Amino acid sequence: GAGVSQSPSNKVTEKGKDVELRCDPISGHTALYWYRQSLGQGLEFLIYFQGNSAPDKSGLPSDRFSAERTGGSVSTLTIQRTQQEDSAVYLCASSFRDWNEQFFGPGTRLTVL
């Protein structure tokens, strides 16, 4: 596809379950970013990949969050033992090189019951 794609578009889960969110960046984009948008918190940066490596994971909200990227393309954000405060829209973006114009996907809306 031409743009950044994310799946699933919506995910409803029960507290304590693990979830996996997927991001497919624009072909040829080496940099990939994850953000979270929640009511009252605005948009917050979570993690950035250059190729397959993430130089700094300190933006992840807790150790229940992890992310990986394989083959310099697809990335997955995993949340273990989900909590209600994890409910938010998780957005992925990619750019041609580090810190060039970022293009966002449509997001995954996560609801933790």
Added chain:
Amino acid sequence: KQEVTQIPAALSVPEGENLVLNCSFTDSAIYNLQWFRQDPGKGLTSLLLIQSSQREQTSGRLNASLDKSSGRSTLYIAASQPGDSATYLCAGVAGGADGLTFGKGTHLIIQP
């Protein structure tokens, strides 16, 4: 840590008016600044990117300026249309391993 503020939080104007949205940031060591629009329930659409070495960028009816010394950016929308109604977000990045730092946005309504 970079902080980004957008004023006003909300704005409603009649169709056809020219308008200015304001964005201020605390850290002048900004690598680039990007303006987005977000429609309800949708992702972010990139409007303009201004590199730190640039002072402005234009795309159609949109013009964005960047003044690093004063820590300000403005988005000028000419001849506003109802289709311009959306939330407009500005975001800056300092580089390194930091991501974009976003403002809270300006919710814009263009009245037909």
